[in-house]
Each structure stands twice: as structure tokens, then as C-alpha cells.
Amino acid sequence: MNFNFCLLAGAIAAFSLTACNDDKMEDTVLPESQTETSKIEQPGDLQKQCSYVDQYWSSTAVLKTTLKTTTDTNFMNAQMTKIISLWGGSSLTFRFVDDASNPNSTYNAISYSNGKIYYGYAIYYDAKAKGGDIVNAMILAHEYGHQLQYRYNLPSVSESTARPNELEADGFAGYYLRRPNGYNQTTFAQIAAAYEFAQSIGDYQTTSAGHHGTPPQRRSAVRLGFLLGQYDLSAADFDYNFFYYYQGVLNGTYKQAKNTRNPELDAYMSQYIDELRKIQTGEISAEEFKDLK
Numbered sequence: 670m671n672f673n674f675c676l677l678a679g680a681i682a683a684f685s686l687t688a689c690n691d692d693k694m695e696d697t698v699l700p701e702s703q704t705e706t707s708k709i710e711q712p713g714d715l716q717k718q719c720s721y722v723d724q725y726w727s728s729t730a731v732l733k734t735t736l737k738t739t740t741d742t743n744f745m746n747a748q749m750t751k752i753i754s755l756w757g758g759s760s761l762t763f764r765f766v767d768d769a770s771n772p773n774s775t776y777n778a779i780s781y782s783n784g785k786i787y788y789g790y791a792i793y794y795d796a797k798a799k800g801g802d803i804v805n806a807m808i809l810a811h812e813y814g815h816q817l818q819y820r821y822n823l824p825s826v827s828e829s830t831a832r833p834n835e836l837e838a839d840g841f842a843g844y845y846l847r848r849p850n851g852y853n854q855t856t857f858a859q860i861a862a863a864y865e866f867a868q869s870i871g872d873y874q875t876t877s878a879g880h881h882g883t884p885p886q887r888r889s890a891v892r893l894g895f896l897l898g899q900y901d902l903s904a905a906d907f908d909y910n911f912f913y914y915y916q917g918v919l920n921g922t923y924k925q926a927k928n929t930r931n932p933e934l935d936a937y938m939s940q941y942i943d944e945l946r947k948i949q950t951g952e953i954s955a956e957e958f959k960d961l962k
Contacts, residue, residue: 705732727774780815803863814841830880836890843894889918889948917945
């Protein structure tokens with residue numbers, strides 16, 4: 670899953686749900702050329718539900734292994750390497766999408782269920798201009814969260830909307846941004862400011878199949894992921910704990926049953942349940958959210 674960003678190609682859309690785990694991820698490798706002129710793979714319904722997506726890629730879009738500068742390219746490749754290493758994953762296809770004739774059409778970042786992440790030039794440079802490098806690190810970690818969902822048949826919670834998929838991916842991003850072997854942000858303020866980009870796709874269409882969670886729920890989810898970053902968790906353990914405390918994200922209630930999988934988290938997390946509730950209800954405003962420790 671704000672800065673009031675003016676999206677270059679319109680508002681990021683939400684789409685109807687089929688779970689992110691419908692297709693099995695397979696690692697693939699594309700040729701290591703700067704520009705790949707073969708027809709770009711368009712997102713299917715599954716990918717549109719599990720990504721930052723404004724529209725299909727243009728027919729004139731091309732895949733590249735580089736951004737405009739070596740510095741930008743190295744930053745994103747380093748982040749991808751760190752994210753994969755954090756979760757103990759294997760390599761995947763990571764490409765950038767450029768379109769000289771229709772630049773705005775690349776305001777996308779898409780996580781494909783066959784082991785590919787395509788990242789548009791437009792969204793990269795707008796995010797960097799508006800919020801700095803951490804915003805692109807956050808978006809990439811969110812997209813890789815969908816790769817974890819594809820790989821490990823997650824999320825373990827199923828709803829009639831896209832909400833658990835998107836909120837968990839938000840949580841994966843918050844977790845990565847905190848972990849010392851990730852983006853290593855020890856305080857929450859910078860993460861909160863960056864996350865305004867993601868929560869802009871929150872919505873209040875709670876009965877729609879494409880519902881991604883409300884903006885306060887999305888803020889609460891990334892906060893929960895950040896808190897879980899206190900602990901070294903596998904993807905499966907993260908999923909268990911995220912959804913164990915998930916009701917705090919949705920409506921502020923806290924499960925009283927013992928956390929049998931990671932009981933050591935209970936004492937720590939119990940300190941923050943009321944805070945998660947206040948984020949979700951708006952008692953902690955978007956501005957106050959930025960000041961959380």
C-alpha cells in the first residue's frame with residue numbers, strides 16, 4: 670500500500686481480488702542487456718491487484734537494466750540484493766521500464782507471480798524527488814512482499830478484498846526498513862514520512878473487492894511491520910505474527926489468547942496495541958503519525 674503527490678498518470682487504481690498466492694513463483698532470468706526490445710509483459714489481473722499500478726505498460730515501453738544514472742541504478746540493485754538476502758530468497762528478474770514516447774505510462778511498479786519485478790522510470794524519479802531514496806526502498810520492499818506471498822502461499826488470512834494482501838505487503842516494507850540488515854532505520858519518523866506515498870492508495874471502499882485498506886489502516890500496518898522489525902523473523906513467522914496482531918490494525922482490538930508461536934513478542938507488542946488502535950481510528954493523526962518513535 671500523504672505527500673499529496675500529483676501522480677503523473679492519474680490516481681493509482683485498486684482492482685478486484687484474486688489472492689496473491691494464486692500463481693506459483695518461478696525464478697527466471699532475462700538477458701542482461703541495457704534495453705530489451707521484446708514485447709513487454711503486461712500485468713494480468715493477479716499482478717494488478719498486488720502492485721502499484723496505474724495502467725498497463727504502453728506498447729512502446731522497453732525493459733532496461735539501468736536507470737538514468739549509475740548512482741540510481743546501483744542504489745536500486747543494492748536494495749534488491751538486501752531485500753532478497755533479508756528474507757533468504759533466491760535471485761529474480763528485476764528490470765526498469767522506460768518509455769521515451771510516453772514517459773507518464775511508467776508510473777508503475779509491478780510484482781509478477783512468475784518471479785519478476787518491473788519498476789517504472791516515472792514512479793522512481795517522482796518518488797525520489799518528493800521523498801528521497803527511502804521511498805523507493807519502501808516501494809521495492811512492498812513489491813518484494815508480494816513475491817513472498819507468491820512463494821510461500823501467503824497471506825494466511827483470506828478476505829473478500831485485497832486488504833490482507835496489501836496490508837501485509839505494507840508490513841513487510843515496514844519490517845525491512847527497520848531491520849539492521851535491511852534499510853536500518855532505528856527511528857520511525859523517516860519511515861512514516863516516506864510511507865505517505867504508499868498510503869495514498871488507501872481507500873474507503875470497504876465493500877469493494879479491490880479494497881486495499883483505509884489510509885489509517887495502511888499507516889497502522891506499516892507501523893506494525895516496523896514494530897515486528899525488533900525481531901528476526903522468517904516470512905512465515907512474520908505472517909503469523911502480523912495476523913496475530915492484525916485486529917489491532919483493523920479495529921484496535923487485541924487478541925488475548927497467548928501467542929504460541931512467538932510468545933516473547935507479546936510483552937513487547939502489548940505496549941503498542943493502544944497506539945495501533947489510535948492510528949487506525951484517526952486519534953493519532955497523519956501528522957502525529959510522523960512523530961512516533
